[in-house]
Amino acid sequence: MSDPTATHLPPEPQHHLPPGWLEVTSMDMDAQGVARKSDGKVVFIDGALPTELVSANTHRKKNNWEQASLTEIHRESSQRVRPGCPHFGLHAGACGGCKMQHLDAQAQVAMKQRVLEDNLWHLAKVRAETILRPIEGPAWGYRYRARLSVRYVPKKGTVLVGFHERKSRYIADMQTCKILPPHVDAMLMPLRALIAGMQARDTCPQIELACGDAVTALVLRHLEPLSDADKARLRAFAAEHGVQWWLQPKGPDTVHLLDEGGEQLAYGLPDFGITMPFKPTDFTQVNPHINRVLVTRALRLLDAREDERVIDWFCGLGNFTLPIATRAREVLGIEGSEALVARSRENYQRNQAQRQAGQALAATNFVARNLFEMTPEVLIADGAADKWLVDPPREGAFALSKALADIHQARLGAAEAPPLPAGHERWQPPRRIVYVSCNPATLARDAGLLVHQAGYRCAAAGVVNMFPHTAHVESMAVFDKAA
Numbered sequence: 001m002s003d004p005t006a007t008h009l010p011p012e013p014q015h016h017l018p019p020g021w022l023e024v025t026s027m028d029m030d031a032q033g034v035a036r037k038s039d040g041k042v043v044f045i046d047g048a049l050p051t052e053l054v055s056a057n058t059h060r061k062k063n064n065w066e067q068a069s070l071t072e073i074h075r076e077s078s079q080r081v082r083p084g085c086p087h088f089g090l091h092a093g094a095c096g097g098c099k100m101q102h103l104d105a106q107a108q109v110a111m112k113q114r115v116l117e118d119n120l121w122h123l124a125k126v127r128a129e130t131i132l133r134p135i136e137g138p139a140w141g142y143r144y145r146a147r148l149s150v151r152y153v154p155k156k157g158t159v160l161v162g163f164h165e166r167k168s169r170y171i172a173d174m175q176t177c178k179i180l181p182p183h184v185d186a187m188l189m190p191l192r193a194l195i196a197g198m199q200a201r202d203t204c205p206q207i208e209l210a211c212g213d214a215v216t217a218l219v220l221r222h223l224e225p226l227s228d229a230d231k232a233r234l235r236a237f238a239a240e241h242g243v244q245w246w247l248q249p250k251g252p253d254t255v256h257l258l259d260e261g262g263e264q265l266a267y268g269l270p271d272f273g274i275t276m277p278f279k280p281t282d283f284t285q286v287n288p289h290i291n292r293v294l295v296t297r298a299l300r301l302l303d304a305r306e307d308e309r310v311i312d313w314f315c316g317l318g319n320f321t322l323p324i325a326t327r328a329r330e331v332l333g334i335e336g337s338e339a340l341v342a343r344s345r346e347n348y349q350r351n352q353a354q355r356q357a358g359q360a361l362a363a364t365n366f367v368a369r370n371l372f373e374m375t376p377e378v379l380i381a382d383g384a385a386d387k388w389l390v391d392p393p394r395e396g397a398f399a400l401s402k403a404l405a406d407i408h409q410a411r412l413g414a415a416e417a418p419p420l421p422a423g424h425e426r427w428q429p430p431r432r433i434v435y436v437s438c439n440p441a442t443l444a445r446d447a448g449l450l451v452h453q454a455g456y457r458c459a460a461a462g463v464v465n466m467f468p469h470t471a472h473v474e475s476m477a478v479f480d481k482a483a
Contacts (some may be wrong), residue, residue, distance in 0.1 A: 017053065021074060024052045027111050029440075031099035031471040033070075043068050047090045049077040049103055079107040084140060084469075085178045095172040097163035098179065098469040105139045105468060112463045112473045119440040120461065124448030132462025132476065135297060137289035139468040143179045144211035145286040148191075152201045159196040161188060161207065179469060181211060187241055194237050198230045208248075210280035212265040213288075217280040219246040219255055234258055252281045253339075271296045272323040273359070274351055282343065283316055287466045294436070294464055294476070295323055298389060301460070301478050302434045304328040308386035311430070313400060314371060318344040320389050320436075322351055325361040332382065333366045341368040374399040376407050377421040388430045396442025397435070398449075404429060405453035429454070433479040438466075440473050450479050457482050 017023060022043060024033035033048025045056045047070035056068035069090055073080075083101035087094060100108050113134060120126045149171045152159050162174030177185050195201050200222055208219035220234070226247070234245045235258070244265070245258040266277040267288055272295075278284050285291035298320060304310050304327040312321040315333030317340060325331045325348070335341050344366045352361050369378070372395065379400070390397050407424065409417035433456065437443035450456040461477040 020055050022048075022054055022056060024048045024050050024054060024077075026050050029115055029471055029473070031103075032067075037066075041066060045070055047102065048073075049080055051075075051077045052080075079104045085176065087172055087174050087176070090166070093170075093173055094166050095163050095174055095177075096166040096168070097172075097177070099471050101469045108468065109134045109136060109463065109465050112465065112475075115473050116440045116443075116461060116463050116475045119444040120447055120458070123441060123444035124451070126444065126447045126451050126458050128458045128461035128477065130460040132297075132460050134462055135290060135293050135464040135476075137287060137293065137465070137468075140178050141181050141185075142287045142289060142468060144181060144209075144288050145284060146180060146184075146209040148207045148209060150195055150204050150207055152196065159192045159201060161191045161195065180209070181216075183242075184209060184211070184216065187243075190237070190241065194233060198233055199227050200224060200230050208280060210265060210278075210284070211288075212267050212278070215244055215263050215265045216242065217244045217246055217265050219248050219280050221248045223249075225249070231258065246280055248281075255279065255281050267291075269295055269319075269323055272299075272326045273355070274322045274326070275354075276317055276319065276322070276347055277350065278317055278343070282340065285319070285466065290464060290466050291319070294466075295320060298434050298436060298476065299323050299327065301476070302387055302389055302432065304387055309384070310387045310389065311382065311385040313388060313390045313397065314392045315344060315366065316340055316391070318347050318366075320391060321364065321366075322348060322361065324389065325364045326359075328362050331362055331364040332385070333364065334369055334371065334382070335366065336368065336370055336372075338368045341366045371397070372399050374403045376403045376410075376418065376424075379403045379407070380421055380424055380427045384426070384428045385430050386432075388433045389436070390433060391436040392442075394439040394442065396437070396439060396446050398442070398446060401446040401449040401454065405449045408454045429481060431481050435477045435479065436464075437475050437477065438472070440475055443475060443477060447477060447479070455482050456480060 022035040024035045026034045027050055028034050028044060032044040032046055035043045037043060042065040045068045048054045052073055053075035054070055055072040057071050058066045058068040060067040080102055081104050085101060088098055088101045148161050150161050151171050160171040160173055162172050165172045175189060195204055203223040204220055206221040210217045238245050244262055246255050247258055248255045264277050266275055268275050304324055306329055308328050309330040310324050310328045312324060312333045315321045315335045318333060321331055321333040333344055348364055406418055410420045447458055451458055456479040459478045459480045464474040464476055466474040
């Protein structure tokens with residue numbers, strides 16, 4: 001395990017404290033309070049908030065840091081609030097789905113903004129010229145995608161459905177979940193009763209939730225074939241609760257509807273007149289309220305114009321690609337998954353067919369490629385684009401950023417740069433890159449390459465609160481080609 005104090009050391013306490021008391025000075029990326037002991041040793045404290053004076057019980061020790069749990073608060077933070085969920089906390093059996101319900105929602109956003117700025121500076125020596133206003137939305141009922149674990153517990157004579165307990169492989173005994181949409185929250189106990197009454201209650205380990213604008217899909221993972229009686233129970237539940245059942249007997253490619261027909265799972269991007277059908281196991285954003293604002297801001301920052309070619313890297317279903325096609329002259333969407341590329345093409349054709357006269361989408365092509373093995377040769381072969389949108393998974397876009405940096409360094413004549421591939425004379429780098437990130441550390445790493453080796457400046461950056469009450473930091477950054 002790497003040293004968690006490497007990039008975030010709290011300041012020394014400013015005054016003498018009673019024995020065993022700790023002054024919390026900041027929060028880390030796991031939503032733990034950060035303090036120093038009198039000997040200078042850093043302590044990470046579950047449940048503690050900045051500015052608080054606390055006592056804590058240490059449960060893990062290393063040479064220069066410790067991990068502890070809050071036992072008593074001697075001075076409470078003004079930002080501490082009552083958690084909205086009875087299953088949140090440090091108590092035995094507490095749910096591990098959220099880590100920050102005890103911190104005011106606005107303070108959560110401010111903390112995430114600091115995490116973003118700290119990562120950019122400490123990991124990459126990059127400062128954004130402009131800090132974007134955070135993108136925020138509903139703090140509760142926002143989670144339209146979730147993977148709920150299922151387990152029949154004979155000793156308790158019950159079935160558990162929900163997230164895991166804090167730092168445990170056990171499933172929390174959840175009777176409610178306030179980050180799920182209200183209609184799904186109300187379904188948790190009926191779901192437990194449904195599975196408990198099935199013959200297959202021992203062999204159904206998971207239910208995956210996917211909500212569209214009009215359809216709620218539940219994907220039941222089952223390790224053995226379901227009996228006709230169990231299928232009848234699922235149908236009765238679907239009729240009562242207005243859900244659509246999908247079955248998954250093996251891997252993700254085996255997912256299929258229990259009964260064909262019914263309305264298609266889809267979400268809309270009304271600012272662009274786009275509708276995005278998807279399957280319940282496809283990647284879509286967890287929070288549709290935030291996604292709509294995210295796409296609109298990304299397109300505004302990208303500022304794609306009618307005479308410009310744009311590349312959307314890691315395009316997925318076309319969440320950004322299709323809106324870009326309402327603005328640009330030509331769009332190329334590139335994605336690692338063949339299945340998602342096929343779905344992107346279908347979504348493009350469907351939306352193109354529904355456009356009114358004079359509002360046709362720009363010419364758009366989709367390509368499947370491993371973007372973690374990008375090279376200058378492949379990058380140049382894709383052709384020049386005026387602007388890029390980059391939306392990678394947590395691993396970031398290192399290979400893509402490095403290929404761009406290698407080309408720039410070779411043109412500068414750097415001794416260590418690889419030779420330029422054929423056809424590079426006609427290729428130019430994008431004037432602007434809008435980078436949507438779900439991991440501030442990999443964003444910072446890639447920003448370092450773009451700014452220090454590829455000839456860009458970080459024009460703007462800001463957080464996107466896609467996951468309220470969790471420590472997950474989503475963000476967006478804009479890179480402009482330096483003059």
